[in-house]
Each structure stands twice: as structure tokens, then as C-alpha cells.
Amino acid sequence: MQSSKGSVSRSNRLLGLGPSLTAEEIAKAVAPDLVLLRKEPKLATVLLSRLAKSRLPDVAATVLSLMRDGRVETNVYHCSAAISACEKASRWQLALGLLRQMPDLQITPNEISFGAAIAACSKGGQWQVALGLLSKMFDDKVLPNTICYSSAISACERGGQWQLALYLLKEKMTRRRVVPNDISFNAAISGCSSGGKWQLALDLLETMPKRKLTLTDISFNAAISACGKGSQWQVAVGLLGHMISLTVRPDKISYSSAITACEKCCEWQVSMFLLGQMLEIAILPDQICFSAAISACEKGGQWQRALRLLSEMPQAGVLPSEISCSAAISACEKVGNWQLALVLLYQMPLLRVIPDEVSYNAAISACEKGGEWTQALSLLRQMCSEMLKPDVVSYNAAMLACSKVSRWRLALGLFGEITRFEINPDEISYTAAVMACETGGQGLFDLPCTIEVSALSVLWAELAAEHLGENCFFCCCCCCCCCCCCFCCCCCC
Numbered sequence: 001m002q003s004s005k006g007s008v009s010r011s012n013r014l015l016g017l018g019p020s021l022t023a024e025e026i027a028k029a030v031a032p033d034l035v036l037l038r039k040e041p042k043l044a045t046v047l048l049s050r051l052a053k054s055r056l057p058d059v060a061a062t063v064l065s066l067m068r069d070g071r072v073e074t075n076v077y078h079c080s081a082a083i084s085a086c087e088k089a090s091r092w093q094l095a096l097g098l099l100r101q102m103p104d105l106q107i108t109p110n111e112i113s114f115g116a117a118i119a120a121c122s123k124g125g126q127w128q129v130a131l132g133l134l135s136k137m138f139d140d141k142v143l144p145n146t147i148c149y150s151s152a153i154s155a156c157e158r159g160g161q162w163q164l165a166l167y168l169l170k171e172k173m174t175r176r177r178v179v180p181n182d183i184s185f186n187a188a189i190s191g192c193s194s195g196g197k198w199q200l201a202l203d204l205l206e207t208m209p210k211r212k213l214t215l216t217d218i219s220f221n222a223a224i225s226a227c228g229k230g231s232q233w234q235v236a237v238g239l240l241g242h243m244i245s246l247t248v249r250p251d252k253i254s255y256s257s258a259i260t261a262c263e264k265c266c267e268w269q270v271s272m273f274l275l276g277q278m279l280e281i282a283i284l285p286d287q288i289c290f291s292a293a294i295s296a297c298e299k300g301g302q303w304q305r306a307l308r309l310l311s312e313m314p315q316a317g318v319l320p321s322e323i324s325c326s327a328a329i330s331a332c333e334k335v336g337n338w339q340l341a342l343v344l345l346y347q348m349p350l351l352r353v354i355p356d357e358v359s360y361n362a363a364i365s366a367c368e369k370g371g372e373w374t375q376a377l378s379l380l381r382q383m384c385s386e387m388l389k390p391d392v393v394s395y396n397a398a399m400l401a402c403s404k405v406s407r408w409r410l411a412l413g414l415f416g417e418i419t420r421f422e423i424n425p426d427e428i429s430y431t432a433a434v435m436a437c438e439t440g441g442q443g444l445f446d447l448p449c450t451i452e453v454s455a456l457s458v459l460w461a462e463l464a465a466e467h468l469g470e471n472c473f474f475c476c477c478c479c480c481c482c483c484c485c486c487f488c489c490c491c492c493c
Helices: 002-017 023-039 041-053 057-069 076-088 092-101 111-123 127-139 146-158 162-175 182-194 198-210 217-229 233-245 252-264 268-280 287-299 303-315 322-334 338-351 357-369 373-385 392-404 408-420 427-439 444-450 455-465 469-492
Strands: none
Touching: 023 041, 023 057, 041 057, 041 076, 057 076, 057 092, 076 092, 076 111, 092 111, 092 127, 111 127, 111 146, 127 146, 146 162, 146 182, 162 182, 162 198, 182 198, 182 217, 198 217, 198 233, 217 233, 217 252, 233 252, 233 268, 252 268, 252 287, 268 287, 268 303, 287 303, 287 322, 303 322, 303 338, 322 338, 322 357, 338 357, 338 373, 357 373, 357 392, 373 392, 373 408, 392 408, 392 427, 408 427
16 A cells, blocks of 8 residues: 555656656656565556656656666556557657567567557557558557557548548458447548548448447537538538437537538528527537638628627637638628728737738728729738738739729739749639730730739839829728728628
């Protein structure tokens, strides 16, 4: 009994020293107890297991080395506990190192040792290494158990190898007569979700009860996500209802996956319903839920609802993200409301959200649809000053804005920038360039020569000549300040 208490005090002493211990500090802490550990090696297993639970792999590996140097009997359980510490901390390289050291210590790795190492590789995104370890088990005549296979399936799922995940589950485990558990199936369903194979995900979900395996929220969430990626919003919502009928409580992931499925299919009404249902059953929506619902409203042309949801996020204790703000800006862009789009763009820093390329692209497109070519060009310039890289979407919107108001030189100058910055032009780019040629009376044969003109020199020279230049950006900021009340009014509509 005393020795057990001593083991607890030793582990507490090591845990209290923290994870950033030097080898000397660990040796000093363990040295007084090496004699006792020689007499009772089981206490070392307890110590290493506690270090594993506390995710202290470096400390565990050092203790294992000190035990060996201190002539403490080191067995497979000690090594497995140290490898488990690496697995819990996602230190797959260290786990492999410990596993490879075992034969040198005349210790044969067992299924627990291999299972912990495979799990470490899974968490580290090393699916090839995980499968290599699974293969080595057969070479070493160690039979993989359910945990080994489940970890290997998870590794394949994380690596986007859904075919291999299914092969391990349906072929390898069946052939080796290893019974899958819920973790095996859940990992395979998640693999199907990553691959967009919603039918296969549903087949696996239906198989679980037949195998007397309990369906959990993890099982349903993976299947709902798979249906969402396959644009099967009805099935996704149906699975959500099936969860409730089986008394499996949905969580944020369940609802966010279902709302995202509806968003992909422009089902804004269902998205709004699910968001409201979350509040009814005391599940607080997160950024993903709100962003997906806002995006659904944007795709459905419901810009007022999109803005209202954005305004409700802080009230719900959820900070808006780049995705939610960009979706709201896109909602304004769809209806050509460039003023509100700019208000949202310039309010993002006040919400501690930094606008990204998607945010600016939506705002530039809004200005293009509203005929505000000067604002579009100012935003394009501002992107560069904010160290953001305009893409083909940015340039296309700015080119169209200029082409529509007969600013053909500016449009062609922008087309020149696309080619100079090695951005691949698309069909819209060429359409805008042709439109510019038509409005400027230029023939198509003149296009290759015209696009050599540098957009920046032509662009800002023409703006300065018309007394716009820098004033354009500052006028826009003033406009946005005046329009803040407009944004609030729209949210209340």
C-alpha cells in the first residue's frame, strides 16, 4: 500500500514540474525511487500511464530511458504506456522511435504497442506509416486487434483515403475475423463523408444496428456531413430527425452539418428553421451554423435576413467570421446594394474580423452591379495596400464595372494586369475585354497590342485627371459612416 502511495507521489511530483523538463530535472526527480522500481516494476507502469494521461511524451520517454539505465526491469507494458503518451500528444515520430527500440531491449511489441503507435500516426496524418505498421504486425506474427484496425481506418479517413478505409473494414477485418466496433464504422463513415460518398455512408450507418453496434452522435454527424457534401439536403435533415427519434441528442456538429447541407442547395427556409430549432432545444449555434445560414439566405436572395442573422451573432455570444461577413456582403451584392456592401466591409475591423479576398471580391462585385466603377477600382487598389492578392474574380468585377461605363482603356489595362501577374483569365475576363473593345471602338485584332498597357499607370492617371484619385476612397469611407443607420434599419425590416 505504501508503495502504491509512493507511486502516486512520484507521478504527482513529475506532473507538478510541467512538460518543459530537462533530462537532468527528470533524472533528479526519479533517482530516489529507482531502487523501489527495481523491486516493483508494476509501479513504473502506473507512473508511465499517468504521464500518458497527462500527455507528457518526452517525460515518459526519458523515464523509460532512466529505468533501462537504472537496471529496472523494462517490459512491454512500460513501453506501450510510453508510446501511448506519444499517441495522446500526437507525437508519431517519437512513438515510432520507441517502438523500434523495443527489439533492441529484447522486448517483443504486442498489439497494444502497435495499436498505440498506429493511433499516433493516425493523429499525425501519416496514413502510409500507419498501414506500414499494420503490415509489419503480420510480419512479426502479431495479430492486429479491433483497436489496431480502427486506428488504421481513422488514419486513412484523415488522409482522404476512403477506399482504403472501406477495404480495411469490409475486407481485411472480415478476412481476419476481427469484429469491428463503433469506432471502426464511424471512421469509415467519416471517410465516405470526406470522399462525398453519401450512399456508402448511409449503407454503413444502416449496417451498424445489424451488427448490434450503438449509433451515436458521431455516427450520425459523419453521415449527415456526407449527405451535405453530396447535395442531399433532404436526407441530411431526415437523419437529423432520425437521431431525435432514437433519443440520440444532436449537437452543434449535427446541426451545422445539416444547415450546411441546406446551404449548398439554397434551402434558406430550412436553414432558418434548423437554426431556430437549435435555440428551442438549448443548443447555442456557433460560427459555422450562423455562417451557413447566412450563406443560404445569400444564395436565396434574402439579403435582409442575411443581415439580420449577422447582427444577431454578437447577441448570441458568437463573433462573426470572415465567412459570415463575406456571405452577408455577397447577399448585398446579389441585389446591387453596393452601399450596404461597403458598410459591411468597413465594419469588419470593428468586429475584429480582417477582410479577406472573398470579402473584397464580393464588395467589388457589388460596386460593379451598382455601376460604381470608381469604388470598384478603389477597392482593388486597397486590396494591394492590405497585402491581399487580387485574383481573377477581383479583376473580372473591376473590368466589367469599367466596361459598362465605356471606360475601355481602364478595362483593357486591368486585363493587361491579369496577364502580367500570371493570373489565368477565364471566360468572364475575355467577355469583359471584348465588351471594352466594343465600347471603345477597338477591333478584336487590336486587343493583343492594347493589353500591353500597364493598368496601374493608365488606371490611376485617368482617375487623377478626373479629380477622383485618393478622394474616391475617403469619400467612400464617409459614405459608409453615414450609411450605418441604414444597415441597422435593414436588420429590423
